[in-house]
Amino acid sequence: MKSDRWTRRAMLMLAALTAVLSGCTSYVTTQVTAFSDWSGNDASRTYAFTRGPTQQNSLEQQTYEVLVANELATRAFRQVDAQQAHYLVGLSYGSKTETMSVTQPVFYSSPWPGPYWGRPLDPWGPFGAFPPAYVSQSYPVFTHTLGIRIVERATGKEVYNVMARNAGDEPSLVRAMPYLARSALADFPLGNGAVRTVKLPVDKNAGISNEAAGAPAPASPASAPVVVQ
Template identity: 35%
Template sequence: MKRIITLCLAAFTLLLGGCATVIRSDVTAFNEWPADLPNKSYVFEHTAAHENDLEYRNYENLVRTELQRLGFVQADGGSPQLKVALNYGIAARDVHVVEPVVADPMWYGPYGPYGWGRPGFYSPFYDPFWYAPQVVGQREYNFQLFQRRLNIAITRAAGGQKLYDVTVTSEGKMNSLPAVMPYLVRSAFTDFPGKSGVPHQVELKVEDQK
């Protein structure tokens, strides 16, 4: 019995060790992206207040990295072809959960309900009802979930025609927007420009912060 429990605990530990935290985002992008756009020069479109907003500038850097990966070039001067704007936010909601409390048949005494180790031993592994949970009560708890949101729009500098407009939303217990933003930005440009108006979900593994 002790050996079986030890093996089960070891397997459970390995299972937990193999689980990775992911940021799961819902992404919807609308686009009228030209089939041929040889000039991908752009500038960020922001207000004067953003100039001295360190958080905003950090998120611009994240977007800049993704745009560079896709062949865009930030214009230092001259006449850029595109403008890029971003908006973001985070909101909390309270969650109340009521769930049943079940008793584990494995812990009905040191020998289990079928008399482990006694004469006339009956193996529970052949009994389909051995692991049937028994509801003994309920428990309630409260927590908060945070919805993180990012919107990025790319428009023509001349005329303001919108070419790409993507919204990324992600909900989880992590309340730090700066910690989640790199994954939201990467999700926004997954499969760029993609099919217009077709929602999809992106899962990205959270990288270890060392």
């Protein structure tokens, strides 16, 4: 029956909309904002992590420090004891969830195929297409952030402060963190007030290991980042 065809068509439209909204992307896009007074050289790039009161004895904190340490190492930083470090590096991170709604039209054809009023070949019937119905689809958007702050240990002077932020359908900060860490330190050091968009290809093997803290560093995306000015 015609009504069955309308129902199937509406269901197909809904399925297509859902696929578009929830489909996997091939890149993780991260916005990076940096504030910089950097004048260090490679010889002075020794550092130690510093932790706030709520970060003490935290396995989550230690896990993220490993990821950031990996990225710092590729930029000639060397981790040492706090008393020997030229710089102290602090991390901040978090997630929030928002609900987004998208409304799309769904078009229906006329149930009367003709012939009527001299239009025997009109597939839409005598009145043309019916006005579209509108279907709203709600879905969650997860925003993850990582901040990296570098200060001189001896003076407490802030020399670099960078924030990386991405949003999408990934609910886990743990899975997002390798991309945040790499994006935050892409093209280090950025100029003061620099804003960049960094695209990293999705690596299904990039994630956080369940091994004990202090184990070899978790894998992070291997391909070079694409930096959009």
